[in-house]
Structures are given as structure tokens and as C-alpha cells.
Amino acid sequence: MFAWNTCVMQIGLHTNLDPVHHHLETEKPHLFFLTETQIAKPSDVAYLSYPGFTLEHNFKKHAGVCVYVRDDICCRRLRCFEDSGFSSMWVLVDTGVESTLYACVYRSHTGDRETTRLFEHLSEMADEAQRRYPTAQLVLLGDFNAHHKEWLFPFMKTDHAGREARKFALSLNLTQLVQVATRVPDVDGHTANCLDLLLTTDPEKHSISVTSPLGSSDHSVVKSVSVFSPPIDCPVGTRRVWRYKSADWDEMRHFFSSYPWRQVCFSSGDPSCSADAVVDVIRQGMEYFIPFSDIPLGHKARPWYNADCARAEARRESAFQAWVLARDRKVRSRRVRAKKRAYNSAAKSYKRVLRRARFDHVSRIGARLASYPPGGKQFWSLSKAVESNFCRPSLPPLLKPDGSLAHSAAEKANLFATLFASNSRLDAGSKQPPTLPCCDSSMPKIAIHTKECPNPGSLPMYSQYPRRVVVPIPATIDLSP
Numbered sequence: 508m509f510a511w512n513t514c515v516m517q518i519g520l521h522t523n524l525d526p527v528h529h530h531l532e533t534e535k536p537h538l539f540f541l542t543e544t545q546i547a548k549p550s551d552v553a554y555l556s557y558p559g560f561t562l563e564h565n566f567k568k569h570a571g572v573c574v575y576v577r578d579d580i581c582c583r584r585l586r587c588f589e590d591s592g593f594s595s596m597w598v599l600v601d602t603g604v605e606s607t608l609y610a611c612v613y614r615s616h617t618g619d620r621e622t623t624r625l626f627e628h629l630s631e632m633a634d635e636a637q638r639r640y641p642t643a644q645l646v647l648l649g650d651f652n653a654h655h656k657e658w659l660f661p662f663m664k665t666d667h668a669g670r671e672a673r674k675f676a677l678s679l680n681l682t683q684l685v686q687v688a689t690r691v692p693d694v695d696g697h698t699a700n701c702l703d704l705l706l707t708t709d710p711e712k713h714s715i716s717v718t719s720p721l722g723s724s725d726h727s728v729v730k731s732v733s734v735f736s737p738p739i740d741c742p743v744g745t746r747r748v749w750r751y752k753s754a755d756w757d758e759m760r761h762f763f764s765s766y767p768w769r770q771v772c773f774s775s776g777d778p779s780c781s782a783d784a785v786v787d788v789i790r791q792g793m794e795y796f797i798p799f800s801d802i803p804l805g806h807k808a809r810p811w812y813n814a815d816c817a818r819a820e821a822r823r824e825s826a827f828q829a830w831v832l833a834r835d836r837k838v839r840s841r842r843v844r845a846k847k848r849a850y851n852s853a854a855k856s857y858k859r860v861l862r863r864a865r866f867d868h869v870s871r872i873g874a875r876l877a878s879y880p881p882g883g884k885q886f887w888s889l890s891k892a893v894e895s896n897f898c899r900p901s902l903p904p905l906l907k908p909d910g911s912l913a914h915s916a917a918e919k920a921n922l923f924a925t926l927f928a929s930n931s932r933l934d935a936g937s938k939q940p941p942t943l944p945c946c947d948s949s950m951p952k953i954a955i956h957t958k959e960c961p962n963p964g965s966l967p968m969y970s971q972y973p974r975r976v977v978v979p980i981p982a983t984i985d986l987s988p
Contacts, residue, residue: 513538513609513648513731520544520555520573523722525865527575528557529812530721530728535559537577538600542613542650542703544571551916563598570594572611572649588632593625595649597636605644608636612649619667626671633679647681647706650726672704681706684715687831689727703729719827719850723858727827750798759796766792811868819853819860826850 514536520527521544531539539560546555547568556562557575563584564573572594576582585597585608594613599606610633614625633645655669665673676683689703703726707713714732721728771784793799830846879886905913905922913919 513646513733514540514728518543518721518724518726521546523724524555525811526722526861531557531560531575535577536575536730537580538582538598538609539575540572540609540611540648541574542572542594542611543615544573545569546571563596565589565594565596567594570613570615572596572613574598574609574611585636588636590628593628595629597632599640599643606640606642607644607646608640610636610645610647610649612647612651614650614652614668616652622668622671626675630675630678644712645679645681645708646731648704648729648731650702651704652702653704676706679706679708681708682710684710684713684731685717685729686715687717688834689717689729690725702726705729705731717831719824720854722861745801748800748802749793750800754797756796759792762792762795763789811865813864815860816857816864819857823850823853823857826853 514530514534518527518541520541527539527541530536544564544566545568546566548566552562552564555564555573559578560575561578561582562573562575563582565571566573574596576598581601581603583599583601585599588597588610589595594615596611598609598611600609610629612625612629614622629647633647636643637645651668651672653666653668653672655665655673657665657673675681684705684707685701685703687701689701705713705715712733716730716732717727718730719728720726766788771788772781774784775781826846826849830843830850833843833846876886905919907913907918907922913922
């Protein structure tokens, strides 16, 4: 049975974009929800996208949520359930087996009144969603920043947000499935706690696991695996790419002309066998004289993620699992603190390795670009490859007159308009207007004569007027000089 993979975590998206893209590439989740993205709504979100996934977002400056949806998933955004005052997003997913309503929520650290308003809004929208889609499963997930002693590890006291969250879950018959710490600060002395929740109406269909945080985030990745799946999964196998521009066509033509085709075509009385033999010869000639490469389906290069990054990530994950195991077994607090310090050290080392790998990769690209002639074919080929790999806008940042860079689409458009306007004006003080050269051709004199209509009353359009009316008729043109 296939697994339906949903992930959720809290992370600053702009500063952790590379780890997020790496997670999408390696794990290929069906849905990847992110909370507290901390991005003001940009005019161009192309640099946040990743090939093979669709990005839906509700960005806010100090809050915000978004989701990466794999392209083979049937998903629809339900904006009618969203309120611009809250960081929430609703999507309806049709797996081909059943439908699921997902609501991703981030509750910022606001007052009790705002918290009550948020849960009242969620309760109303959940009731309306279940009324419109009665057969759909309901899943609410995200960073609620709420503490309740009944099911939020490891707090023994309840705050106002926890009471509201608990009351909200009971009113909709929702079950909270995350029972481990999800916020893991990498500072000694800070307590790990559970702030990321997953509430669902059908808990038997979900299996929850928690893995170490991505990038510089201190929130773990909460992974939910369900027992249903879309009928079509990612393709497997390889694809052969032929490089026809580098082919040796003359040698391949000579190869085919000198090949003993009679033995191939008439060696068997079965036409199917002869056809297969001809195909094999043609493929053999192509492999001899046309360069090619076999690329795995669904594979995308990660040039910046090197072996050091993989080793650092493995060490961090191993330290995280060791700390979780020691905590779950309730060993001595001294050993738990030692495991936690080991994880903090591995997490900080992983962040440093990622930054160094990214810096080295960008430096190598810059050195290659500097070695190519500006504006040459190699220069622009590498530039386009870099833009495509990093999912950046097709138009690179432009230099403004004051020395700063124009990043957004509006800034680039205004800069182009200013440049066009400055190049379109004539300097009257130093330039003369253009003059047309004289020529020997001349135009003959044109004379137009009008004649009186002999019987205007015979015309229907003039029957209502007096008979003596002078009516212009088509002019007679006299071309005599």
C-alpha cells in the first residue's frame, strides 16, 4: 500500500530556502506545510518555487503560512474560508480514494482576546467546510503556540491558548496526534516543548513521526503518513538524452551506407524479427556517432549539496534520534542533558557546513563567469543554467543609478521606463533635428470639379428636399500640368 506523505514545520522560509528545496528534492512529500514563514508578500515569488511543486501561500511580515503541493496531486485552494487578519490557509485534496480538508494555522504570540477570535473563526469555518464537504476528512495542523497538560508535552500547566485549543478540538471531535517535543532549541538550558499540532477527525489513518529541524529552524519536521494515496506515483527508470548538435553526421551516414543490410533484412522469414534487427542497427549507429547520457526520471542536480553536507546532516539526525530515545526511556537527567548538548553541537555544525557549501558553490560559479568573455555564449549559457537551477526570476537583478539593485518586478519595470525615457529625449542645446534630403520627383497639380445633378428628385435620399439642389458627385481628377 502506498503512503500519503504530509509534512509540517515552522521555519523562516527566506533564510532557509536551500534546506527546504533539498527536503523537497530528497523526500518528495505530497504536501509540505510551512508556518511562520516571516515573509512580507513579495511581488515575485518565483525564487521560492521548486520544480515539480506548486506553491500556495498566505505570507505576512512576522507570521504567514504556505504549502508546497506536488504536481501530481489534485489540490484546490479554498480562499472562502480564509480571513486576511489571521495566518491560515485551507486546501481541499482529492486523492482519488477520498477527499481531505487541510487547514494550516499559525498563531502568533498575541493577547487572549485575539486568540479567542482565532479559534472562534476556525470553529465557524470548520463547521462550514464540513457542511459543504460532508464526506471529507478534516485535518488542522500548524504552530498553535498553545500549552495544555492533557496532550501537550511536556508542560504541566495550561494557558489560555491551550484551553481554547482543547475546547476547539473537543467541539469538532478532533484528536491531537503529536505527542513529542517539536520545538528543540539549540541553546543549553532552554526547554524543548510541543507547539506544532496535528488535529484530525480520523486518527486511525495517520502515523506521526518527528525528525530533526531543517536549516536554522528550531522546530522539528512533523511527518504524517496516511494509508491512502493517489493512484499514480512518481515515475521510475531512466531517460536517454541525445545531444544531436554534437553528432558526427558524416560518419554515421557512411556507417549506414556501408552496412550489410541484406543480411539484416532477409536473415529471417519473420518480418517482426527483421524489423527488430533493423531497429538494433539504427540504435547502434546512433550510439556510435551521437553523444548521449542516461538521466534518472525525477532526478534533479543539487550542485551545492556536497558530501560534507550529507555527513553533517547524518550526524545531526543521529544525535537527534539518540536524544529522543534517551528522553523516551526516561534515563537519568544528566545523560539526557548530555545527549541534548551533543545534538545542539551537531545542529550548529550542520548550519555552518551548509553556509560554507553554499558560499563555495556561489564562489565557483562567480569564478567561472569571470573567466568567460562578457556577453559570450558560454557566459549566457551558464547564467541561464544558474537561474533555472535556483528557481530565480528569468530577469536578473538590475543596477540602479544610485548603486543599489532592483529585485522586484515593479522596480525593474520602473528602471526600464526611466532608462527608456532618458534615451528617448533630444537635447535641443547640442543636437539639431534631422533634415530630409531633397529629391527630383514632383507631384502633378490636382484639380477637383463639381457638377450639378440634372434631376436630384429622382434620387430616393433627396426626394424630400426641393428640386433645385446642387449635389456634389465624385470628383473628376485632372492630371494635366
